[in-house]
Amino acid sequence: MLKVLLKKQISEAFRNLFFDAKNNRLRTKGRLILWVAFFIFLSVGVLGGMFTFLAISLCGGLASVNMGWLYFVLMGGIAIVFGSFGSVFNTYSSLYLPKDNDLLLSMPIPARVIVISRLLNVYLLGAMYSALVLLPTMIVYWVTVGATAANIICGLLFFLIISVIVLVLSCLLGWVVARISLKLKNKSFVIVLISLLFVILYYYVYFKANELIRELIANAAVYGAEIKGSAYGVYLFGRVGEGDLPATAIFTAAAVLILVLMMLVLSRGFLKLATASGSVKKVRYTEKRAKLRTAFGALLAKEFAAFTSNPMYMLNCGLGTLLLPALGIYLLASGSSVPAILNMLLPDKPGCGALLLCTALMMLSTANNSAAPSISLEGKSIWIPQSLPVDAKTVLRAKAAVQLLLTEIPMLFAVICAAIALRMPLAETLLLCLVPLVYSAFSAMFCLFLGVRYPMLQWTSVMAAVKQGAAVAIALFGGWGVTALFAVPYLLFGYQLGLSLYLAIWAVVLAAAAVLLYRWLMTKGAAAFSRL
Numbered sequence: 001m002l003k004v005l006l007k008k009q010i011s012e013a014f015r016n017l018f019f020d021a022k023n024n025r026l027r028t029k030g031r032l033i034l035w036v037a038f039f040i041f042l043s044v045g046v047l048g049g050m051f052t053f054l055a056i057s058l059c060g061g062l063a064s065v066n067m068g069w070l071y072f073v074l075m076g077g078i079a080i081v082f083g084s085f086g087s088v089f090n091t092y093s094s095l096y097l098p099k100d101n102d103l104l105l106s107m108p109i110p111a112r113v114i115v116i117s118r119l120l121n122v123y124l125l126g127a128m129y130s131a132l133v134l135l136p137t138m139i140v141y142w143v144t145v146g147a148t149a150a151n152i153i154c155g156l157l158f159f160l161i162i163s164v165i166v167l168v169l170s171c172l173l174g175w176v177v178a179r180i181s182l183k184l185k186n187k188s189f190v191i192v193l194i195s196l197l198f199v200i201l202y203y204y205v206y207f208k209a210n211e212l213i214r215e216l217i218a219n220a221a222v223y224g225a226e227i228k229g230s231a232y233g234v235y236l237f238g239r240v241g242e243g244d245l246p247a248t249a250i251f252t253a254a255a256v257l258i259l260v261l262m263m264l265v266l267s268r269g270f271l272k273l274a275t276a277s278g279s280v281k282k283v284r285y286t287e288k289r290a291k292l293r294t295a296f297g298a299l300l301a302k303e304f305a306a307f308t309s310n311p312m313y314m315l316n317c318g319l320g321t322l323l324l325p326a327l328g329i330y331l332l333a334s335g336s337s338v339p340a341i342l343n344m345l346l347p348d349k350p351g352c353g354a355l356l357l358c359t360a361l362m363m364l365s366t367a368n369n370s371a372a373p374s375i376s377l378e379g380k381s382i383w384i385p386q387s388l389p390v391d392a393k394t395v396l397r398a399k400a401a402v403q404l405l406l407t408e409i410p411m412l413f414a415v416i417c418a419a420i421a422l423r424m425p426l427a428e429t430l431l432l433c434l435v436p437l438v439y440s441a442f443s444a445m446f447c448l449f450l451g452v453r454y455p456m457l458q459w460t461s462v463m464a465a466v467k468q469g470a471a472v473a474i475a476l477f478g479g480w481g482v483t484a485l486f487a488v489p490y491l492l493f494g495y496q497l498g499l500s501l502y503l504a505i506w507a508v509v510l511a512a513a514a515v516l517l518y519r520w521l522m523t524k525g526a527a528a529f530s531r532l
Helices: 001-014 029-064 068-094 099-107 109-147 149-183 187-220 220-230 230-240 245-275 295-307 311-317 320-334 337-345 352-365 376-381 383-387 394-424 424-454 462-467 471-491 501-532
Strands: none
Touching: 001 187, 029 394, 068 109, 068 149, 068 220, 068 230, 109 149, 109 230, 109 245, 149 230, 149 245, 187 230, 220 230, 220 337, 230 245, 245 501, 295 311, 311 462, 320 352, 320 394, 352 394, 352 462, 352 471, 352 501, 376 383, 376 462, 394 424, 394 501, 424 471, 424 501
């Protein structure tokens, strides 16, 4: 029974490899091989290569000054963080709040078997993430310093110790996430916030990595002395990787003890965790007057509710709402230095700084493409908006309005900040503000046009509709293509026309394209939507 349950857990964790959520069927053998090869390339090739480069950068310098233990402390810490955060959401969904608890508990299966199968699943995933860091770490150390029986055995035990630490941290963090999720009514904003913070932290560390490595190697003796004096346990932890047998025995025994205690705690409290439903407040009914909405207003509220209820939808199709104000604030903080630097790149082509800044605003707005998957997200419930006593064009207007509101308001703030930073003549300033705003309107119409032409209604996962649909892909790459078509001709020959005339031409072209797409949506597009 344990083997069957573990197989079920692992197949759920890697479901996207074997099942095509876009077409609602298992992948063919050929596609499965391609997906597995792609997964191996990303995990082993990209991530493993990145950590191998980091290990090579650290190992030589630290080992040369007899501080290999600090090398293992740093790489071990990275492995713990990477493994814990890589498996924490799997822990939350598979250990604490899975959807099949009621089904499994109704079967003649001991609770401890269910707990063990889920813990093994969490352990294997955490160990997989940690191995992407630790295998390059140990191999680079053995090649640089030399492989002996002691450091090979201790290195393997070092991996097992870290995998247990990752399991414990994943269970603790997963429990925290599960308890918070039971308290929150809308978890989407929290997931989006955590994801954005993780991305920001990742890029901050990525761009600071070289500087941090140089400083660490230059001051390794100072940092090492401080760690030995105030955190001797951390020093012993690093000595495990170097092959220190007493330190290895201490940490191995501690890991086994912690693992046994965690098993006892989870086994005894599993039923309480599995049946937890969160605190529900009693609400006294109070008679209220319902707000009357127009058909368009009700549909608009419905579309916004669909957007804000799904974190993947917000992250993949609404990131420009945050990026545009961020760019505007950066322009205000930097003053005229950004356009001055851009103009210095091409001093013989006047106005290139303002044009490139305008291109950047347009490029960031392409991150907002909520209208592209909005029709596909209706899925098998497409008959509901089709059967409502409203025109199909009203439904389409509501879907386009969501992207317009999400983009035009932050774009207006960003172009005002850009105008203040550039301090150009009035005509050029107005056109610089107008073109990105018109482009945002064109982008909304273009995305909805693609959504009508290329709907994907047979999906089984929202991720498939949001990330794998043809409409989303064409909207993203097509938007980049339009912005390139906007910038490149000016840099080649358009600067001879002058910035004002060039921007005016593009404002007219984009406005005309937006009007034509809107007319198509209100006529042929509405008819096509009714036939879906």
